[in-house]
Amino acid sequence: MSDSTIRIGTRGSRLARWQADWVAGELRRLGHEVAIVEITTAGDAQKTGPIGAIGTQGVFTKEIQRALLAGSVDLAVHSLKDLPTTPTPGLVLAAVPERESPFDALIVRQDRIDGGAATLDSLPRGARVGTGSVRRKAQLLHLRPDLVVGDLRGNVETRLAKLEAGEHDAIVLAEAGLVRLGLRGRITQRLAGVIIPAPGQGALGLECRADDTATSEAANRLNRHEDHAATTAERAALARLEGGCLAALGAHALAENETLALTALVLSESGDRCLQVDEVGPLAEAQALGERVADALLAQGAAALLRERQA
Numbered sequence: 001m002s003d004s005t006i007r008i009g010t011r012g013s014r015l016a017r018w019q020a021d022w023v024a025g026e027l028r029r030l031g032h033e034v035a036i037v038e039i040t041t042a043g044d045a046q047k048t049g050p051i052g053a054i055g056t057q058g059v060f061t062k063e064i065q066r067a068l069l070a071g072s073v074d075l076a077v078h079s080l081k082d083l084p085t086t087p088t089p090g091l092v093l094a095a096v097p098e099r100e101s102p103f104d105a106l107i108v109r110q111d112r113i114d115g116g117a118a119t120l121d122s123l124p125r126g127a128r129v130g131t132g133s134v135r136r137k138a139q140l141l142h143l144r145p146d147l148v149v150g151d152l153r154g155n156v157e158t159r160l161a162k163l164e165a166g167e168h169d170a171i172v173l174a175e176a177g178l179v180r181l182g183l184r185g186r187i188t189q190r191l192a193g194v195i196i197p198a199p200g201q202g203a204l205g206l207e208c209r210a211d212d213t214a215t216s217e218a219a220n221r222l223n224r225h226e227d228h229a230a231t232t233a234e235r236a237a238l239a240r241l242e243g244g245c246l247a248a249l250g251a252h253a254l255a256e257n258e259t260l261a262l263t264a265l266v267l268s269e270s271g272d273r274c275l276q277v278d279e280v281g282p283l284a285e286a287q288a289l290g291e292r293v294a295d296a297l298l299a300q301g302a303a304a305l306l307r308e309r310q311a
């Protein structure tokens with residue numbers, strides 16, 4: 001292994017490996033030598049109970065950041081939505097590569113589909129829908145207060161197995177994870193325009209040491225300007241609302257012709273109250289757009305909803 005080998009740190013789940021392998025392939029195409037180092041995180045170690053119970057932000061990312069700072073890896077490949085917005089001293093987000101779908105997807109159990117329920121609207125009254133995310137839960141209940149939303153944890157394959165085992169009538173997962181794992185065919189309904197996704201969903205965040213210009217320059221060649229700007233706006237809104245990854249908060253920005261259109265919403269945990277703001281701004285001012293949208297939400301009373309959740 002030469003000195004210039006880029007060592008990529010990743011979690012060991014099949015999705016995390018797919019993402020790290022994809023980045024490795026792209027860097028090799030650019031002529032770099034790359035090695036992959038698997039790291040176990042607190043989020044992977046805890047297999048039961050709601051994700052909120054782990055208590056802290058960054059359960060999937062902290063150990064990898066520690067390995068970066070310790071110098072045992074050079075580049076972290078994170079799911080951007082799992083990466084806290086608070087900057088980590090000594091580290092930089094070097095690039096956001098081409099984004100996969102930012103949207104959520106509904107997967108309905110086959111016998112329910114056979115019974116004619118192939119969309120969120122057509123699920124029977126009181127149907128059981130599984131998700132581990134307070135954002136998805138609140139939006140599901142906002143749209144369908146009759147649904148019984150149950151907890152769902154584990155990696156993508158585990159969650160699909162729990163659906164098949166009959167624990168739920170339907171589950172909600174990120175379309176990006178399903179597509180990357182070759183499971184697009186499992187999607188019953190795309191929830192684009194129905195549920196607002198998490199900030200950064202579907203995007204990767206490539207992080208390296210702030211003083212490692214060689215790795216930062218290599219990573220930067222994978223950067224997609226539009227996707228970086230869109231996720232910057234989404235994450236700026238999240239940071240301003242201080243919701244962390246556990247808030248019932250959705251944000252999605254669409255980039256078109258050097259313009260960003262950002263939608264963000266904050267809900268009460270039960271979904272009975274919902275605030276939404278839509279604004280546009282120049283791509284080059286993504287951070288400011290996110291902050292402006294967050295301020296508009298705060299002016300509508302978003303802080304009270306977020307505090308309720310934290311109490």
Ligand SMILES: NCc1[nH]cc(CCC(=O)O)c1CC(=O)O
Nearest residue numbers: 079081173174176177201202203
């Ligand atoms: N919190 C888990 C997580 N983190 C990233 C993804 C995959 C999608 C993505 O890249 O955003 C998932 C699974 C899911 O939400 O279904």
